[in-house]
Amino acid sequence: MRLDMPKKGQIIRVKRQPQRTCVGCKQVEGKRTLIRVVRRPDGIVEVDPTGRKAGRGAYVHQSLDCIEQAIASNALSRSLKANIGEEVISELRNLASSEDSEET
Numbered sequence: 471m472r473l474d475m476p477k478k479g480q481i482i483r484v485k486r487q488p489q490r491t492c493v494g495c496k497q498v499e500g501k502r503t504l505i506r507v508v509r510r511p512d513g514i515v516e517v518d519p520t521g522r523k524a525g526r527g528a529y530v531h532q533s534l535d536c537i538e539q540a541i542a543s544n545a546l547s548r549s550l551k552a553n554i555g556e557e558v559i560s561e562l563r564n565l566a567s568s569e570d571s572e573e574t
């Protein structure tokens with residue numbers, strides 16, 4: 471068995487999964503469980519299901535509770551420093567309701 475010994479001064483991180491804060495409930499989560507909303511360099515805000523679009527991103531759980539909270543508190547627009555269009559809001563709601571199969 472081979473042991474990978476840490477080099478002097480090297481910081482070992484067990485998990486490298488990026489952590490992001492949901493703008494709705496403020497919980498920190500792994501990126502995969504969150505929907506990314508991006509403000510593109512041209513100022514247009516859109517939902518980014520791939521998480522790869524260029525621009526400033528904000529994250530919200532794929533749950534109606536978090537999405538409604540993020541919209542109601544303006545957390546999403548504050549985080550992105552942009553207005554969130556109706557299409558973006560309805561797209562988020564659609565995403566949440568289509569995937570939210572678990573009853574809580």
Ligand SMILES: [Zn+2]
Pocket residue numbers: 492493494495496497530531536
């Ligand atoms: Zn949340």
